[in-house]
Amino acid sequence: MTSRVVRTLLLAALLPLAACARQPAQTPVELTQTNEQGCTRQRSVGPQDAYADPAPLKQACVGPYLLELPQNYFDNQIGTEHDGSFGLALEYPSLEAFKPGDRIGLSVDQSLRTIDIDFSYSDRFTPMQILERLSTPQEYDPESPTRSLGARIEGEPQYGLTPYYVDLVRVRAHYRAKGMGDDMRVMKAASNMDWFISTDPAGRIDRLISCTSREQTDPGYAWMNGIPTKTSTDGMARCEHRFVLPDHHIIVKLGYLRDLLPQWQQLESRASKLFFEHKVPKELEGHGKAGSADVERQRY
Known part of the structure; x- marks a missing residue:
């Protein structure tokens, strides 16, 4: 066997090893995420099952406040988005979460029954200043x-x-x-x-x-046995409802059908209750149950 052939065989044997050596090290999956206000939440890692029943607990941050609630309360029914943003959704008239998986492939009539809830925190403006800006002409x-x-x-x-x-x-x-x-x-x-x-x-x-x-x-919908049903293809008459949790620097935004305006106090009370009932006390942060199944899947 000539020296040229030997060199060729050695090169062929070493090439796969060189390719392996050039493979970048895999970055460990982040199991937590901390926002600018110092709130740390457990992330959902791996495949998520919106149909899981009972629904697993998921965590979300509103400014410095950590919330922990069943995933079917989230509008996507699996938890926060990758950047930590989220919205909640309740079903009218029960004002409870939709059943696990019910919002996957959301129908128009399900959308009509949805009470949207968003919590926003600002450390730059007070909630009252934000409402003032919303009700004042801009430059x-x-x-x-x-x-x-x-x-x-x-x-x-x-x-x-x-x-x-x-x-x-x-x-x-x-x-x-x-x-x-x-x-x-x-x-x-x-x-x-x-x-x-x-x-x-x-x-x-x-x-x-x-x-x-x-x-x-024409609101674009009609009521049948206390349930709204779409009647028009030209939009829906809706309300966007903002109120403040002044001690927490939070504005709560609700979205619902215009016909539900007379029930605004009940809707507002329910949204406030969701925040306070699912807010994790500072001394318990880091010890919640949310995400434990995700961590186990990632570990194995």
Whole structure:
């Protein structure tokens, strides 16, 4: 056997070893995630089963606060997104979580029955400042008739709230002056919101509920035996309800059908209860049950 052949055989034998040597070391899977406010949650690692019953506990952070609750309370029914963001979803009229797996392949009628819940924490602005910004015209459109209480039509109190109805005549004149045609979406009643507010003793807005304008008379759904059913393909009349948990620097945002506005206190109470009942005390953080099954799967 010539020396050239020997060198060729040796090279062929060493090439796989060299390739293996160049393989980068595998990065260990992060089992926890800590946010800017120092809240550390256990991550969900590996395949997740939205149909698991009973639903396993999952953790989520709202600013510095750690929540731990069954995964079927999450809108995706498996826990937070990869970046830690999340939303919760309750089913009307029970105001309980959907059954495990029920929201996979969500139907239109299931969407109608959904009460959306989002918790937001800010250490830059107080919740009251955020609500003030939401109800004040911005620099890019200081004359906006939709972002000002003064440009709205104040109504008689309803359900313990003061209504400020959008003035559609004023809105349309405002946007026509900007060159917009009457066929633009912003001109439609369905795209404009009435406000229902409450204020604290100092007169600051502490609750802001925006609902599809009362002039949109067709809500897009009907009620059958206490359950909403879709009747139109042209949107749905809904409300976006914000209130504050001032001692925790949190704004809670709810989403629900406009017809449920008279029940706003019940919906708000349920959302607050979810936060406080599932908030992990500081002394117990790091000792929760959430994610234990995921850790076991990753370990083996």
